[in-house]
Amino acid sequence: LASIVLTFKQCEIANYSPKEAMKYKESWKVYNDNKNVLDFAIAKAKEEGIEQERKKNEQKQKEQALYFATILLQNSAMTDAEIAQATQLRVQEVTTLRQNMS
Numbered sequence: 001l002a003s004i005v006l007t008f009k010q011c012e013i014a015n016y017s018p019k020e021a022m023k024y025k026e027s028w029k030v031y032n033d034n035k036n037v038l039d040f041a042i043a044k045a046k047e048e049g050i051e052q053e054r055k056k057n058e059q060k061q062k063e064q065a066l067y068f069a070t071i072l073l074q075n076s077a078m079t080d081a082e083i084a085q086a087t088q089l090r091v092q093e094v095t096t097l098r099q100n101m102s
Contacts, residue, residue: 065089066097073098 016024065087072083073094080094087094 066093069094069097070101073101 013021013024066089069083069087069089072078072086076083078086080091080098083089084091084094
């Protein structure tokens with residue numbers, strides 16, 4: 001059905017006068033330009049949404065790591081380096097956390 005409609009439209013366009021053909025081409029160009037702008041905007045919005053979600057997840061993981069590190073600092077004899085390795089924090093972050101807890 002779609003190919004029949006397309007063939008009919010092509011025949012219709014072939015019978016356009018030069019003025020009608022130019023008007024059709026201009027409207028087709030405007031349509032394509034608008035579609036490209038919309039497609040780009042949608043793609044950009046998706047990228048931004050993915051980036052925001054990634055940042056949110058990173059922040060949540062960081063908060064969980066700091067919470068876990070705090071528990072380890074309070075309840076274990078682990079060194080800052082061992083806690084950093086266990087929580088995937090930097091040693092300096094664990095050391096600063098230890099100092100802030102004192």
